[in-house]
Amino acid sequence: MTLPPEAVRAPAGPDARFEVLVRQYQRLIDHVVVRVGGAEAGLLRDDVRQNVLLSIWNQIEHKQDIQHVASYIYKAAVRETIRARRREVERRKRHEAGPAPLRRPSEDPHRALVAREEAQRLEASLAELSPERLQAVRAHLAGFDVSELMTGYGWSYQKARNLVARGMRDLREALRRRGVGG
Amino acid sequence: MVAERDAELRKLYAEIATSSTSHVDEEAWARLAAGELDAAEQARVFEHATCCAECGSLYGDVTALRREAPRLGVPVAAPEGAAGARPAGRSWRAWRWRWLPTTGLAAAAAVIAALWLRPHLGPPSSPEARPSVARPSDASLTGELRSGPAAAPVPVSPRGRTDGVPRFRWRAAPDARAYRLELLSQRSEVVWVGEIDGTEAALPADRAPAPGRYRWHVGAIPSWSRSPVDIVWSPLVDIELAAAPR
Secondary structure, rough: OEEEEEHOOOOOOOOHHHHHHHHHHHHHHHHHHHHHOOHHHHHHHHHHHHHHHHHHHHHHHHOOOOHHHHHHHHHHHHHHHHHHHHHHHHHHHHHOOOOOOOOOOOOOHHHHHHHHHHHHHHHHHHOOOOOOHHHHHHHHHOOOHHHHHHHHOOOOOOHHHHHHHHHHHHHHHHHHOOOOOO | OHHHHHHHHHHHHHHHHHOOOOOHHHHHHHHHHHHOOHHHHHHEEEEOOOOOOOEEEEEHHHHHHHHHHHHHHHOOOOOOOOOOOOOHHHHOOOOOOOOOOOHHHHHHHHHHHHHHHHHHHHHOOOOHHOOOOOOOHHHHOOOOOOOOOOOEEEEEEEEEEEEOOOOEEEEEEOOOEEEEEEEEEOOEEEEEEEEOOOOOOOHHHOOOOOEEEEEEOOOOEOOOOOOOHHHEEEOOOOEEEEOOOO
């Protein structure tokens, strides 16, 4: 079968190009939203899609070149997803804002006080560590593994492991001096 | 014992890491996702992520996304090695997309609305008449970006290098009332587009594209659909058109 002449449009106009672009990249945008949008991804998707597309249209409007289309859309999607995620967090905070209870019903006042004091001692103990050991220990306590430290700080495997091990040893010692841990 | 103590310390640390009021800005996150931060910038972002629960959670998500980027068709600089240093600049191919003049932002809004908002209003026919054509959904979002859904037509030929005017063939998709064929340049510009009832099409000889590299795909137009967004596309197929023999 030969294409009917009326079905063949060459070259296509900007609308058709935009249509192709949208089809080609909508799943990329959606994937970014799912990955970076956290628990609210489903709520954010439409907003992010439209904002990314509008930013592309703004580029068209100003006849600006976009280098690396996929990268441009990918980065725009990351930016817009994070903005939307933060807006959603803020909206929830405002929504939930109200007279704060004096204390949570399940909270044991004595335990809460102990936890607060321990947190203060932890902060004071962290402040004693040398800069690199502090970086390693913070990352370790925040739940990052050695490979993430290597990537994040550009350290070798050996350096990352040693800094975590020595930093944690220093931290335990400092905590013991403050009466935390055994 | 040490592991238990570390777990307690982590819980305690989480208490003091939640109180950060400043955060990494969106542009830095986007550049991290694209592998564009230099070593010092990356270290600053990571250091903040270790002290701020909100950014710590984002850091994990964004770096996971960066690892997936090549599979999604996004060229990113390779993740840092053990040394973490990356050469400045971009290592991927530097092709450019030149935008055509447009009719304005109002047209943009209209196209966006037509393409993306319309599916949320529901298809034009009754739900029971709707075939089980795969459509974008949360479940499909984490799948392969460029592989077509189950109901997409399957391109058969041409693939790779082809001589003369190409003849396109594909395997039918269930419940398709017609197909849309698109031939794209390497820059994703539409070179040819047409609607076909069957599973075979040839470009008119007098409109044959110039020799070179192209990509084509074919989309099934569901019987119930009137919107381009409902088309179920096959994966793109690379072809190289050789000069016609004289």
